[in-house]
Amino acid sequence: MRQATLHFTKIINGKKTEMHVCEHCAREKGEAIPGTDSFSIHHLFSGLFHTDDSNATQRDQNTKAELKCPNCGLSYEKFLHIGRFGCASCYETYSTRLSSVFRRVHGGNSKHGGKIPKRIGETIQIEQRIEEMRAMLNEHIQKEEFEKAAELRDEIRALTKQKDIPREGEEEG
Amino acid sequence: MSLNQFLEHAISPWMKKDGIESDIVLSSRIRLARNMNAFTFPILSSKEEAYTASQYIKEALASTQTNALGNAEMLTMDEMKTNDKRILVEKHLISPHLAEQSKHGAVLLSEDESVSIMVNEEDHIRIQVLTAGFDLDHTYQAASSLDDWMESHLTYAYDRQYGYLTSCPTNVGTGMRASVMMHLPALAITQQLQRILPAINQLGLVVRGIYGEGSEALGNLFQISNQMTLGKSEQDIIEDLQGVVKQLIQQERAARGSLLDHSHLKLTDRVHRSLGVLSHSHIIDSKEATRRLSDLRLGIDLGMIEGISASILNELMIVTQPGFLQRYAETVLSPEQRDERRATLIRERLKLEYTNK
Numbered sequence: 147m148r149q150a151t152l153h154f155t156k157i158i159n160g161k162k163t164e165m166h167v168c169e170h171c172a173r174e175k176g177e178a179i180p181g182t183d184s185f186s187i188h189h190l191f192s193g194l195f196h197t198d199d200s201n202a203t204q205r206d207q208n209t210k211a212e213l214k215c216p217n218c219g220l221s222y223e224k225f226l227h228i229g230r231f232g233c234a235s236c237y238e239t240y241s242t243r244l245s246s247v248f249r250r251v252h253g254g255n256s257k258h259g260g261k262i263p264k265r266i267g268e269t270i271q272i273e274q275r276i277e278e279m280r281a282m283l284n285e286h287i288q289k290e291e292f293e294k295a296a297e298l299r300d301e302i303r304a305l306t307k308q309k310d311i312p313r314e315g316e317e318e319g
Numbered sequence: 320m321s322l323n324q325f326l327e328h329a330i331s332p333w334m335k336k337d338g339i340e341s342d343i344v345l346s347s348r349i350r351l352a353r354n355m356n357a358f359t360f361p362i363l364s365s366k367e368e369a370y371t372a373s374q375y376i377k378e379a380l381a382s383t384q385t386n387a388l389g390n391a392e393m394l395t396m397d398e399m400k401t402n403d404k405r406i407l408v409e410k411h412l413i414s415p416h417l418a419e420q421s422k423h424g425a426v427l428l429s430e431d432e433s434v435s436i437m438v439n440e441e442d443h444i445r446i447q448v449l450t451a452g453f454d455l456d457h458t459y460q461a462a463s464s465l466d467d468w469m470e471s472h473l474t475y476a477y478d479r480q481y482g483y484l485t486s487c488p489t490n491v492g493t494g495m496r497a498s499v500m501m502h503l504p505a506l507a508i509t510q511q512l513q514r515i516l517p518a519i520n521q522l523g524l525v526v527r528g529i530y531g532e533g534s535e536a537l538g539n540l541f542q543i544s545n546q547m548t549l550g551k552s553e554q555d556i557i558e559d560l561q562g563v564v565k566q567l568i569q570q571e572r573a574a575r576g577s578l579l580d581h582s583h584l585k586l587t588d589r590v591h592r593s594l595g596v597l598s599h600s601h602i603i604d605s606k607e608a609t610r611r612l613s614d615l616r617l618g619i620d621l622g623m624i625e626g627i628s629a630s631i632l633n634e635l636m637i638v639t640q641p642g643f644l645q646r647y648a649e650t651v652l653s654p655e656q657r658d659e660r661r662a663t664l665i666r667e668r669l670k671l672e673y674t675n676k
Contacts, residue, residue, distance in 0.1 A: 218363055218364075231487075232360055233360055234354065234484045244481070248549055251488055251489055252491075252492065252549035254550070255547065255551070256549070256550070257549075258478070258479070258482030258492045259492075259549075259555075260495070260552045261463070261552070263475050264470060265470060265474070
């Protein structure tokens with residue numbers, strides 16, 4: 147057992163987590179953390195994708211190599227080379243490959259846990275509500291509770307309309 | 320000329336304020352990376368599209384000013400001289416990327432220079448807020464308010480799964496880089512940093528030197544920031560960073576105490592020797608200058624040197640960089656000329672400190 151160099155205590159929502167790191171482990175694991183040099187970051191990132199590829203079949207490789215973002219035209223090959231996305235749609239185009247890569251770059255995480263933009267947040271909440279109501283609607287139909295189903299259908303229509311109406315004074319972007 | 324207000328002084332107004340723990344933590348910084356949904360990201364966009372995106376953002380910024388920025392100034396990279404851009408980089412108001420590689424890049428600078436909103440950096444928008452001392456919470460609140468203000472006018476690229484969509488995958492999610500700049504001379508002198516810094520990496524933070532090539536840390540100045548941006552909330556990222564910084568502050572204070580207790584004479588000699596060199600040199604390179612300035616700042620903080628303001632480290636660290644040297648000289652300087660000019664500036668600045676008291 148080696149003496150810990152750094153002691154770090156974190157208390158979140160009343161739960162206490164302690165981390166004790168000895169310098170030997172830190173030095174070993176520290177080497178695995180990407181550096182801040184932009185050159186090495188992006189080549190590391192490209193390497194992550196290539197590592198992913200090695201598990202794919204040849205046919206899959208050929209198919210994916212032809213992937214191209216329909217919005218900005220960034221090809222998968224160029225994406226690997228520059229290690230950067232070309233537009234928001236790239237995330238959707240390459241979505242099947244992103245979670246595992248993000249997990250490696252972001253310490254095991256692949257889902258956003260932070261701030262939500264206010265305007266987008268409103269839309270997201272409405273969409274979630276609509277999905278919930280659709281599920282309830284289907285349930286009522288299954289039970290042949292058609293009056294309740296009709297009520298929900300009207301509410302869903304109202305929410306859909308609300309979601310799609312641009313905010314007053316809002317520019318279309 | 321409005322640009323001149325940012326070029327004439329090495330030290331930003333916010334730097335003159337005393338901050339929390341500011342003898343060790345020189346500044347706190349929050350940077351938010353954002354893109355617009357409707358445009359190709361800057362790194363891949365054509366010049367025409369980059370121009371359109373830039374104009375769109377500038378108009379949004381101009382349509383309603385916010386009080387938080389004071390009399391803010393919009394500066395366009397293409398209209399600036401190379402050396403003027405270099406000065407803004409040296410003051411950390413814009414990034415090297417914005418200065419050198421951006422297409423139709425611009426920056427909105429607040430009057431006190433604590434806020435930079437960069438347009439068409441690697442991402443469409445980079446919001447940066449700087450605060451004196453150790454104050455990440457308030458710094459984040461300021462950045463987040465500006466973020467909300469901008470988002471009320473612009474539609475951000477955002478995904479429920481991945482959060483704020485950025486050009487570089489290392490920024491996705493929160494898009495937030497939180498960092499502090501620390502002056503850790505005693506830990507360096509007592510050879511403790513070699514053990515401590517790798518341990519910090521283990522916790523998902525990055526430590527790098529300022530004003531140095533590669534991992535070398537000139538002037539014992541270190542920037543500590545979060546590595547990961549996806550998965551944790553902004554608050555969690557900040558709390559993790561705060562926890563480590565507090566430990567470092569404690570350890571630096573302990574190391575300073577130890578030096579005073581056990582090596583008082585050596586430390587006194589080192590500090591005053593550096594003051595002597597800085598006060599009398601006629602040639603000094605940037606490496607030696609930053610090392611000596613670090614000693615001077617340590618001496619000031621420990622009360623060994625009186626009559627010189629603590630902010631002199633911040634100021635002279637910047638004013639002795641090539642861009643500022645050349646601006647003062649109003650010409651391009653060779654390395655030898657810069658070393659001579661640097662020494663002259665430092666001597667005159669120190670003389671001014673004594674004159675003002």
